Amino acid sequence: MAEIVADSAAASGGDESTILRLKGVTAGYGAGLILKGVDLTVPTGTIVCLIGPNGAGKSTVLKTISGLLRPEDGQVLFRGEDISRLSSRERLDRGVVHVPQDRSLFPGMSVWENVVMGAFILKDQALIRSRMEQVSTLFPIVAERKNAAAGSLSGGEQKQVELARSLMLDPALILLDEPSIGLDPKARKSVFESITQLAADGRSVLLVEQNARSGLAVAHHAAVLEAGRVALTGTGEQLLTDPEVARLYLGANAVAAVSTDSPSESAPQG
Numbered sequence: 001m002a003e004i005v006a007d008s009a010a011a012s013g014g015d016e017s018t019i020l021r022l023k024g025v026t027a028g029y030g031a032g033l034i035l036k037g038v039d040l041t042v043p044t045g046t047i048v049c050l051i052g053p054n055g056a057g058k059s060t061v062l063k064t065i066s067g068l069l070r071p072e073d074g075q076v077l078f079r080g081e082d083i084s085r086l087s088s089r090e091r092l093d094r095g096v097v098h099v100p101q102d103r104s105l106f107p108g109m110s111v112w113e114n115v116v117m118g119a120f121i122l123k124d125q126a127l128i129r130s131r132m133e134q135v136s137t138l139f140p141i142v143a144e145r146k147n148a149a150a151g152s153l154s155g156g157e158q159k160q161v162e163l164a165r166s167l168m169l170d171p172a173l174i175l176l177d178e179p180s181i182g183l184d185p186k187a188r189k190s191v192f193e194s195i196t197q198l199a200a201d202g203r204s205v206l207l208v209e210q211n212a213r214s215g216l217a218v219a220h221h222a223a224v225l226e227a228g229r230v231a232l233t234g235t236g237e238q239l240l241t242d243p244e245v246a247r248l249y250l251g252a253n254a255v256a257a258v259s260t261d262s263p264s265e266s267a268p269q270g
């Protein structure tokens with residue numbers, strides 16, 4: 001696949017304008033490498049969407065950033081600091097949170113208890129209370145369903161609660177792994193609106209999405225990961241209107257449809 005833009009995100013360069021940069025990251029799970037030299041940039045306050053085929057290593061990229069997996073080589077620079085050898089906790093302390101793909105709420109605990117757990121490293125009760133108020137304003141379901149068992153909520157509602165919980169440490173960078181997976185169109189739309197709001201509030205988001213069309217539609221920048229390498233980068237709009245991306249990741253006849261698209265349609269994978 002030809003590269004249409006050298007690296008539109010990297011072009012916004014300097015330390016303050018770049019919250020995250022991956023340089024030549026290689027990583028794997030033992031036998032063989034999954035990531036084979038990933039270069040990726042997240043400009044501060046933007047949404048970057050990573051798309052690509054199943055098994056390309058998208059979730060693995062997020063794990064190397066949050067510390068679930070240590071890169072074998074390369075650098076993960078967060079605000080200019082190489083965090084690639086730090087523990088997950090140390091990365092959390094610096095403001096990096098990871099919302100995994102699988103449902104991660106404790107189903108038997110209340111919505112409120114689940115969200116409070118997002119502040120597990122904080123001791124200051126007044127700060128925790130004020131954060132609860134803030135996230136309840138952003139995600140009204142936290143207050144509306146506060147005493148409901150998290151497991152009794154719909155998939156879309158649970159994702160909203162997971163997003164609320166991820167904000168309890170006031171993170172600067174949120175890693176979102178397929179937040180729309182398994183959701184109906186209405187819930188999906190709501191999740192993408194929330195993601196847009198996170199960036200509007202000044203947070204940076206690295207989003208992995210199978211639902212490429214919706215992910216690209218909300219993204220300022222985007223990258224295609226293929227077989228452990230970044231094959232293409234551009235703005236969300238550029239990738240959304242790229243014929244080859246459309247053919248591989250947006251489904252048949254997508255090129256004609258993308259210009260007026262709303263973030264609600266699912267996309268088959270190439």
Ligand SMILES: Nc1ncnc2c1ncn2[C@@H]1O[C@H](COP(=O)(O)OP(=O)(O)OP(=O)(O)O)[C@@H](O)[C@H]1O
Pocket residue numbers: 029034052053054055056057058059060061210
């Ligand atoms: N814990 C693990 N142990 C061993 N191999 C793993 C592990 N997690 C992922 N893999 C392998 O690493 C490769 C990349 O997986 P990854 O989940 O990063 O891909 P992905 O691009 O996110 O794909 P998908 O869209 O299917 O989630 C796959 O071949 C997968 O089987």
